[in-house]
Amino acid sequence: MLTTLAIENYRSLRRLVLPLGRLNVVTGSNGTGxxxxxxxxxxxxxxxxxxxxxxxxxxxxxxxxxxxxxxxxxxxxxxxxxxxxxxxxxxxxxxxxxxxxxxxxxxxxxxxxxxxxxxxxxxxxxxxxxxxxxxxxxxxxxxxxxxxxxxxxxxxxxxxxxxxxxxxxxxxxxxxxxxxxxxxxxxxxxxxxxxWRFYDHLRTDADAPARQVQIGTRTPVLGPEGADVAAALQTIREIGPPGALDDAIEQAFPGSRVQITTDSGRFEVAFHQHGLLRPLSGAELSDGTLRYLLWVAALLTPRPPALLVLNEPETSLHPDLLPALANLVVTAAKDTQVIVVTHSRPFLAALQGGSDELGIDLRLVELIKSFGETTIDGQRPLDEPPWKWPTR
Incomplete structure (x- = not known):
């Protein structure tokens, strides 16, 4: 697990020495770095x-x-x-x-x-x-x-x-x-x-690969664009934590369930929603529902990385889904180190509540900017982790 991250002279990060823990949340207003x-x-x-x-x-x-x-x-x-x-x-x-x-x-x-x-x-x-x-x-x-x-x-x-x-x-x-x-x-x-694994603004537009029927193979790691979401969800169901996929869907969409249909090796998401007579395909899902399924596939991975970095995962999600997403993030932090970048205060509150409930320490880093320089709010020079650069 990383304990310190140090950056010098990169854009607004003139000198930043960042302490890290198991679950880290980086927040701040727009333009703070x-x-x-x-x-x-x-x-x-x-x-x-x-x-x-x-x-x-x-x-x-x-x-x-x-x-x-x-x-x-x-x-x-x-x-x-x-x-x-x-x-x-x-x-x-x-x-x-x-x-x-x-x-x-x-x-x-x-x-x-x-x-x-x-x-x-x-x-x-x-x-x-x-x-x-x-x-x-x-x-x-x-x-x-x-x-x-x-x-x-x-x-x-x-x-x-x-x-x-x-x-x-x-x-x-x-x-x-x-x-x-x-x-x-x-x-x-x-x-x-x-x-290390990075996820940044997973696509959910009308032409997003995640909406298309795809040839599927066992997929323990969701791809960066989410094209293999159906195969990844099926892999979680077969070799992931028992019941974890169904629990994640139930928490976000009570009474709903996800089924993966296959035809000649082609995988497709079928979303069974309470009150509907037929399941919805990936092409029919709302942006928020599809994005949540993508995060389920990414965060319930049966093959956790050494470090998982998520950039604004709350984007396009309704506030009602934030507690379920936060629970996924905090649960993932039991098996891997996680860094979440967000400017959403409701999502931060949900992460703090979930980490308290599961007993996982959350390290909050709030970035501010002064004279164009990004600093950590409340961090004085003596508060920094020990760090020394080698000389050329």
């Missing part, structure tokens, strides 16, 4: 598949994603005594992201390419990556370190050995370096990050 926090987690996950540099380039390159304010915001500026002005940069251009858990920590440092950069001048370079043992970075805990293209590995005797091959500036050691004999911890961390 919730989406930036969500994107930063996705970038960390992309690094394990060598997609972080491409993802940054799609956002306009590193210059477009860097913190746009001054390096230092003085106390006089914060008191309103002076206007915000540019300051002289004290260090190199750097976008840094990292996390720590009880057993391993990892950080990556992106910077600008050195001229001449040629046709790929907007591509950021990975200047440094570090993997360490335990929740805190200290010299004795370093396991694998990458600077530039060189990777070095700490041996059993405490000495360093060369990794053996040179990485390209756009390649992450998480995805492109493998040494199961000398650096098994790197492989462990890679697979753990690759198991």
């Amino acid at each position: 919730k989406s930036s926090l969500y994107r930063s987690l996705r970038l960390l996950a992309d690094a394990s598949r060598n997609g972080a540099v491409a993802a940054l380039a799609r956002e306009g390159g590193l210059p477009s994603t860097l913190w746009a304010g001054p390096d230092v915001i003085s106390k006089a500026v914060r008191r309103g005594e002076h206007p915000v002005q540019g300051t002289v940069r004290a260090g190199p251009v750097s976008l840094r992201m990292g996390f720590a858990s009880d057993d391993y920590g990892y950080s990556v440092d992106f910077g600008l390419p050195r001229p001449p950069a040629g046709a790929f001048s907007l591509d950021p370079e990975i200047k440094q990556e570090v993997l360490w043992a335990g929740p805190f970075l200290r010299p004795a805990a370093l396991l694998v370190e990458r600077k530039g293209g060189r990777v070095r590995i700490r041996g059993e005797d405490g000495g360093w050995t060369d990794g053996g091959h040179l990485l390209q500036t756009f390649d992450s050691m998480l995805s492109e370096f493998a040494d199961p004999q000398r650096a098994p911890e790197l492989l462990t961390l890679r697979e753990r990050i690759r198991s």
Whole structure:
């Protein structure tokens, strides 16, 4: 389980060190940096598949994603005594992201390419990556370190050995370096990050794949667009927690049930609603009903990830469905670490009630913005989890 998430110089996240627990809810008004926090987690996950540099380039390159304010915001500026002005940069251009858990920590440092950069001048370079043992970075805990293209590995005797091959500036050691004999911890961390699962605005429009009849196979993990929702629901019914699917439907729609019909390998949702003479197909379901079924398929997964990140799952749901959705989220947190990004106060209240009922600790993070910088409401410098960035 992640205990700390650290982001520096990514959009409005000039410096954010976030404590994490089993169930985490990130909230705040519009424009406070919730989406930036969500994107930063996705970038960390992309690094394990060598997609972080491409993802940054799609956002306009590193210059477009860097913190746009001054390096230092003085106390006089914060008191309103002076206007915000540019300051002289004290260090190199750097976008840094990292996390720590009880057993391993990892950080990556992106910077600008050195001229001449040629046709790929907007591509950021990975200047440094570090993997360490335990929740805190200290010299004795370093396991694998990458600077530039060189990777070095700490041996059993405490000495360093060369990794053996040179990485390209756009390649992450998480995805492109493998040494199961000398650096098994790197492989462990890679697979753990690759198991992270993100769901963001599942489609329910008229042409949504979830409304169509689809060829089905056993589906323990709902796809990102929800096209395999029927197969995922049937998989939950067969190998998931007994009765969990029916309970989730009953809590949201009393007297209703979901059936999955099959014809020559094609799967379709049939929603039996109290008072109707025939079931409704996926194409006939309301947006809210279909979205709730998608969340049921995602949250009752028989194959829980190491981390499950949900971006505004309450979107398009009627307030009456929020307690049922909150119960699904809190139940999922018994088997996996969950981060929920939301600006809905009713949904937050439902999550707090559900976590109290099931005895799961909920960690609330409320983001605010001051002088363009995202901070955590009520968090003072001494309240931050211990965190130290490696030096280039």
